[in-house]
Amino acid sequence: MTAPRSAGVSEELKEQGRSAQKRRAILDAATEVFLQKGYLATNMDEIAALAAVSKQTVYKNFPGKETLFVEIVRSVTNRAGDRVLGEMPDLAEGEDIAEYLRRYADRQLTIVLTPRVMQLRRLVIGEVGRFPELARALYDGGPGRAMTMLTALFERLAARGLLAIDDPAIAASHFNWLVMGEPLSKAMLLGDDAIPKSAELRRYAEAGVRAFLASYGK
Amino acid sequence: MTAPRSAGVSEELKEQGRSAQKRRAILDAATEVFLQKGYLATNMDEIAALAAVSKQTVYKNFPGKETLFVEIVRSVTNRAGDRVLGEMPDLAEGEDIAEYLRRYADRQLTIVLTPRVMQLRRLVIGEVGRFPELARALYDGGPGRAMTMLTALFERLAARGLLAIDDPAIAASHFNWLVMGEPLSKAMLLGDDAIPKSAELRRYAEAGVRAFLASYGK
Numbered sequence: 001m002t003a004p005r006s007a008g009v010s011e012e013l014k015e016q017g018r019s020a021q022k023r024r025a026i027l028d029a030a031t032e033v034f035l036q037k038g039y040l041a042t043n044m045d046e047i048a049a050l051a052a053v054s055k056q057t058v059y060k061n062f063p064g065k066e067t068l069f070v071e072i073v074r075s076v077t078n079r080a081g082d083r084v085l086g087e088m089p090d091l092a093e094g095e096d097i098a099e100y101l102r103r104y105a106d107r108q109l110t111i112v113l114t115p116r117v118m119q120l121r122r123l124v125i126g127e128v129g130r131f132p133e134l135a136r137a138l139y140d141g142g143p144g145r146a147m148t149m150l151t152a153l154f155e156r157l158a159a160r161g162l163l164a165i166d167d168p169a170i171a172a173s174h175f176n177w178l179v180m181g182e183p184l185s186k187a188m189l190l191g192d193d194a195i196p197k198s199a200e201l202r203r204y205a206e207a208g209v210r211a212f213l214a215s216y217g218k
Numbered sequence: 219m220t221a222p223r224s225a226g227v228s229e230e231l232k233e234q235g236r237s238a239q240k241r242r243a244i245l246d247a248a249t250e251v252f253l254q255k256g257y258l259a260t261n262m263d264e265i266a267a268l269a270a271v272s273k274q275t276v277y278k279n280f281p282g283k284e285t286l287f288v289e290i291v292r293s294v295t296n297r298a299g300d301r302v303l304g305e306m307p308d309l310a311e312g313e314d315i316a317e318y319l320r321r322y323a324d325r326q327l328t329i330v331l332t333p334r335v336m337q338l339r340r341l342v343i344g345e346v347g348r349f350p351e352l353a354r355a356l357y358d359g360g361p362g363r364a365m366t367m368l369t370a371l372f373e374r375l376a377a378r379g380l381l382a383i384d385d386p387a388i389a390a391s392h393f394n395w396l397v398m399g400e401p402l403s404k405a406m407l408l409g410d411d412a413i414p415k416s417a418e419l420r421r422y423a424e425a426g427v428r429a430f431l432a433s434y435g436k
Contacts, residue, residue: 035347040256040259122344122346125343125406125407126341126344128340129253132408132409135407135408139404139407143403167425170425173400174396177400177403178395180395180399181391181394181395182391188343188346189357190346190353190354190357191353207388207392208392211388211392211433214432214433215430215432215433216432
């Protein structure tokens, strides 16, 4: 940290800080309002009121409701994706592959199956007909990104002779759905109360990985 | 068919026919309006207008918007379920199990992955927070029912020594998601244009069944 060189620069930095703070407040407020009222019933006035900024400030940051919502979808999805994929080192020499895959599966379930992510996913799915680009942003940053990463991972594990895989993309999809299918579908249709607790998530991870390795293991 | 015994009975039958016809017209009109405008923006006036009946007739048949929507979800889901499960004889002696499971998987994909069923599912998911009983009706009549049937099927196949299964419910869930996970998720998030054509659905069925039998076959 360096001290600002003049009062002018210091004022500028303060102004930048205030702007970033306001932008963050608008995003947080908008997330609350969208998730509570749905996309259609949300209006910019309420978001401005909850964020304690003027409506002009909202529009200065986000030209419209749709831009604002796409930004929320991107930021929630990308943050979840970063957390799932960020802590994914390659399998070490001699490390147990079942344990390695279980750890990944458990992390993915724990990070994705949260009320916030599920609520956003439901809202986005409900608006696919009217706003396909929202769902596209969620797909690309969420399942699409995970699938690309898993495909590359299984390709490397097959090349090392640790898995028997013809088509890494299909194997990635099978792994993903063996682990996520049931709990995700239940959470989507039966609501946040149907999100399994961590011990149950661990059982989904275990059963999914066991079936995956019975099929694709060596 | 027997001839009505009196003019009075004949009138009564005609009246019953007219009532059933009106009820059907209301359900069809309501399905159109709900899918086009979403749940919240739909009102009973529009439904009455599109069905060409009075608003009183709508209310006589369905006390409110929610009852009407639950009825639509039930009827679409149950009809799809009947078509998937109705043509499911037990595996014959000497019949190829892979072929048998592929036929089931292909039928399930073909019947479930249609624009109408996908649109309804998206709409219901979008309303889970406000109307959990809609999604519960869809879950019970759709995935829940399929899972119960598959669990019983795999139990019988395991008892006949044709599959190696510890937990038939987990095997049923794995089968379902190996086959449905990827195309269903894409259709949910990427819209009706992302519903695969029949040749692609057949490939999903084949790959899913192959992985399932590699894991649970003998």
